[in-house]
Amino acid sequence: xxxALMYAAGDVRVEDVPDPGIQQxxxxxxxxxxxxxxxxxxxxxxxxxxxxxxxxxGHEFLGVVEDTGPDVSGLARGDLVLAPFVWSDxxxxxxxxxxxxxxxxxxxxxxxxxxGGQGEAVRVPQAQGTLVKLPVAEDSALLPSLLTLSDVFCTxxxxxxxxxxxxxxxxxxxxxxAVGLSAVLAARRQGAERxxxxxxxxxxTDLGRDFGATDVVPERGEEGVARVRExxxxxxxxxxxxxxxxxxxxxxxxxxIRAGGSVSRVGAPQYDDAPMGFDEFMRxxxxxxxxxxxxxxxxxxxxxxxEGRIDPGRVFDRTMGVDEVPDGYRAMADRESLxxxxxx
Amino acid sequence: xxxALMYAAGDVRVEDVPDPGIQQxxxxxxxxxxxxxxxxxxxxxxxxxxxxxxxxxGHEFLGVVEDTGPDVSGLARGDLVLAPFVWSDxxxxxxxxxxxxxxxxxxxxxxxxxxGGQGEAVRVPQAQGTLVKLPVAEDSALLPSLLTLSDVFCTxxxxxxxxxxxxxxxxxxxxxxAVGLSAVLAARRQGAERxxxxxxxxxxTDLGRDFGATDVVPERGEEGVARVRExxxxxxxxxxxxxxxxxxxxxxxxxxIRAGGSVSRVGAPQYDDAPMGFDEFMRxxxxxxxxxxxxxxxxxxxxxxxEGRIDPGRVFDRTMGVDEVPDGYRAMADRESLxxxxxx
Numbered sequence: 009x010x011x012a013l014m015y016a017a018g019d020v021r022v023e024d025v026p027d028p029g030i031q032q033x034x035x036x037x038x039x040x041x042x043x044x045x046x047x048x049x050x051x052x053x054x055x056x057x058x059x060x061x062x063x064x065x066g067h068e069f070l071g072v073v074e075d076t077g078p079d080v081s082g083l084a085r086g087d088l089v090l091a092p093f094v095w096s097d098x099x100x101x102x103x104x105x106x107x108x109x110x111x112x113x114x115x116x117x118x119x120x121x122x123x124g125g126q127g128e129a130v131r132v133p134q135a136q137g138t139l140v141k142l143p144v145a146e147d148s149a150l151l152p153s154l155l156t157l158s159d160v161f162c163t164x165x166x167x168x169x170x171x172x173x174x175x176x177x178x179x180x181x182x183x184x185x186a187v188g189l190s191a192v193l194a195a196r197r198q199g200a201e202r203x204x205x206x207x208x209x210x211x212x213t214d215l216g217r218d219f220g221a222t223d224v225v226p227e228r229g230e231e232g233v234a235r236v237r238e239x240x241x242x243x244x245x246x247x248x249x250x251x252x253x254x255x256x257x258x259x260x261x262x263x264x265i266r267a268g269g270s271v272s273r274v275g276a277p278q279y280d281d282a283p284m285g286f287d288e289f290m291r292x293x294x295x296x297x298x299x300x301x302x303x304x305x306x307x308x309x310x311x312x313x314x315e316g317r318i319d320p321g322r323v324f325d326r327t328m329g330v331d332e333v334p335d336g337y338r339a340m341a342d343r344e345s346l347x348x349x350x351x352x
Numbered sequence: 353x354x355x356a357l358m359y360a361a362g363d364v365r366v367e368d369v370p371d372p373g374i375q376q377x378x379x380x381x382x383x384x385x386x387x388x389x390x391x392x393x394x395x396x397x398x399x400x401x402x403x404x405x406x407x408x409x410g411h412e413f414l415g416v417v418e419d420t421g422p423d424v425s426g427l428a429r430g431d432l433v434l435a436p437f438v439w440s441d442x443x444x445x446x447x448x449x450x451x452x453x454x455x456x457x458x459x460x461x462x463x464x465x466x467x468g469g470q471g472e473a474v475r476v477p478q479a480q481g482t483l484v485k486l487p488v489a490e491d492s493a494l495l496p497s498l499l500t501l502s503d504v505f506c507t508x509x510x511x512x513x514x515x516x517x518x519x520x521x522x523x524x525x526x527x528x529x530a531v532g533l534s535a536v537l538a539a540r541r542q543g544a545e546r547x548x549x550x551x552x553x554x555x556x557t558d559l560g561r562d563f564g565a566t567d568v569v570p571e572r573g574e575e576g577v578a579r580v581r582e583x584x585x586x587x588x589x590x591x592x593x594x595x596x597x598x599x600x601x602x603x604x605x606x607x608x609i610r611a612g613g614s615v616s617r618v619g620a621p622q623y624d625d626a627p628m629g630f631d632e633f634m635r636x637x638x639x640x641x642x643x644x645x646x647x648x649x650x651x652x653x654x655x656x657x658x659e660g661r662i663d664p665g666r667v668f669d670r671t672m673g674v675d676e677v678p679d680g681y682r683a684m685a686d687r688e689s690l691x692x693x694x695x696x
Contacts, residue, residue: 298636
C-alpha cells in the first residue's frame with residue numbers, strides 16, 4: 009500500500025510500504041477512508057534532522073474495518089470506525105480516568121512498527137479500546153466533521169474543558185489555526201458568550217466568527233495584550249485557550265488572563281520553561297491543558313456532529329489523495345491551506 | 353506604640369511608631385492580641401537591600417476592636433476579630449468570586465501607610481470586609497489555631513483545594529515548614545488517605561504525622577523523587593502541594609506528580625520560569641495555586657477550629673513579646689523555631 013513518510017524537514021515522500029496485517033490478537037486492520045495533516049506535523053516538517061529511514065506520519069483517521077484479531081469484540085469487518093490520535097486499551101486506570109493519552113498499554117501512531125494515518129491502511133493496536141464505531145456510511149457528508157473528533161476538535165474541546173469554560177466565563181483564544189478555531193467552537197459549545205479570537209488571517213478569523221468568536225484581535229505581542237485588556241475593562245478574560253505552542257503565544261496568553269483564571273495550552277510546547285513566576289502566583293493563575301485525550305471526549309461530542317449542531321469539519325479547506333500528501337504539507341506550511349483532508 | 357520594622361536583610365528593629373487612628377470612614381483600629389512571623393517574612397530577611405526607612409512587618413493578627421469609622425457596621429468596640437493577610441472590601445467582583453487577594457479596593461499590610469501586624473495596634477482599612485468576628489474571649493486557648501486562619505492554615509487549605517484534593521486523591525506535600533504541615537492537615541481534612549510528606553526535620557515531620565501524613569520522605573532532589581515514585585508504584589501522586597517556593601522544590605513537585613495531576617504551589621516563587629515544557633504537556637500536568645485568598649476560607653474553616661476537629665495552631669512552637677520579634681526572625685531563619693507566635 010501507499011503511505012507518507014517524513015525523511016527530514018521539508019521532505020515528505022509517499023512510498024510503497026507493506027500491507028498491514030493482524031500481529032496481535034488485540035489488533036484490527038482498517039482501510040483508511042479519510043485522514044488529514046495536523047498542525048503538529050508541521051513542527052517536524054520545519055525542523056526534523058535528516059534520517060536514513062523515514063518516519064510514518066499521520067495520527068487522525070477514520071476508515072473501514074477489514075480484519076480483527078481474535079481478542080477484539082464489538083467490531084466487525086465493514087464497520088466504519090474513528091481512531092483517536094493515540095491508541096489505548098480504554099480499560100486501564102488512566103483510561104478510566106479519561107486520560108487515554110497516558111494509557112498503560114497505549115502509544116502513538118507511526119512509531120515502533122505501528123502504521124501512521126496518512127496512508128491507505130493501518131494496523132490498529134488495542135483496537136477494541138481505540139476505535140469508535142460511526143453510525144454513518146462511508147460516503148456520508150459528515151466525514152470531515154467526524155474526522156475532527158480524532159484530534160483537532162477534541163483538542164479545542166480539551167482546552168475549553170480544562171480551562172473551565174462555561175456560560176459565565178469570558179474566553180480568549182490565542183491562534184487562528186485549525187486548533188484555535190476548534191477551541192472557539194468548543195468554547196461556544198460550553199456556553200461562553202464572550203470569545204475573543206487573537207489571529208490575523210482574515211479568512212480564518214471569519215470562520216472563527218462563524219464558530220462563535222465575538223471579537224477578533226489581529227494585533228500580536230504587547231499590542232495584542234493591550235487590545236484584549238481594553239476590550240475587557242483592563243482585566244483580561246477568565247479563560248485563555250493557548251492554541252499555538254510557542255513561547256510568545258504563551259506570553260500573550262499570560263498577558264490577557266484575568267486574576268484567578270486558567271490558561272489552557274493545547275499547542276505542543278516549543279519551549280522548556282513557562283513564565284509562571286511571582287506575578288502569576290500573586291494573581292492565582294493556573295496553567296493547565298496538555299495533549300488532548302480525544303478518546304475520552306468522542307462519545308460526548310459525537311451526537312452534536314451527527315445531529316448537525318456543530319460543524320467542526322469546516323476547518324478543512326482542501327482535499328487531496330495520498331500521493332499528494334507532500335504537497336499538502338507544503339500548502340499548510342506556506343499557509344495556503346488551513347488544514348488538508350486526505351481521501352486515499 | 354511599639355512595632356517591628358525591617359531595615360535590611362537580617363536587620364529587624366522594634367521601634368516607637370505613631371498610634372493608629374481612624375483615617376477613612378471604612379477604617380477600624382484593632383489592638384493586637386496575637387500576631388506571628390510568616391515563612392514569607394524570611395525571604396526579605398534573607399535578601400532585603402538596606403533602606404533608610406524601615407518597612408513595617410507582619411500580616412497575620414487577631415485582636416480587639418478599639419474604634420471604628422462611621423461606615424463600618426457589624427463591628428463594635430471590644431469585639432475580638434481576625435484579620436486575613438490582605439485587607440479587602442469583600443464586596444467587589446473578585447471578592448465575591450473568592451479571590452480577595454485581587455480585591456479592587458484592597459491591599460497588603462505594612463505598605464502605603466497601612467500598619468503591619470507585628471506591633472501593638474493596627475489601623476485596618478476596609479474593616480467591615482476584612483475583619484471576621486471571633487466568638488471566643490481574649491484569653492481563649494484557641495487563639496493560636498484561630499490565628500492560623502489569617503494565613504498559614506488557609507494557605508495549606510488553598511493548596512489542597514486548588515489541587516483538587518479529595519478522598520480519592522493521593523497527595524505529596526513538598527516542604528515541612530509551617531505551610532507544608534498546614535497543607536498536610538488540610539489534605540487530611542479534605543479526605544485524602546495517602547499523604548506523603550517530603551521533609552527531613554524530624555520534629556517537624558513528627559508533627560506532620562500527627563496532622564495526617566502517612567509517609568515521610570526525608571530524601572531530597574532526584575533521590576526524593578525516586579522514593580516517592582517507589583512508594584506509588586512508579587506513578588507519583590494525583591496532587592502535589594508545593595509549600596517551599598524554590599525552583600528545586602518545584603522540580604521535585606513536577607517529578608512526583610502523576611500524569612493528569614495538579615501541582616499547587618503556595619510558597620512564594622523565588623523563580624521567574626517554571627519547568628513546564630513538553631513532557632509536562634504530554635502528561636497533562638496542571639500548575640495551579642498562588643497566594644491564598646484566606647478571607648474566602650475563614651467562615652468554612654472556623655467551625656472546625658472552634659469545635660476542636662483541627663488544631664493547626666500546633667505549628668507555633670515559641671511565643672515572644674513584641675520587643676523580642678528580632679530574635680523571633682533569627683530563630684526562624686536558623687530553624688530553631690518552626691513558627692513564632694507574638695503576644696504583644
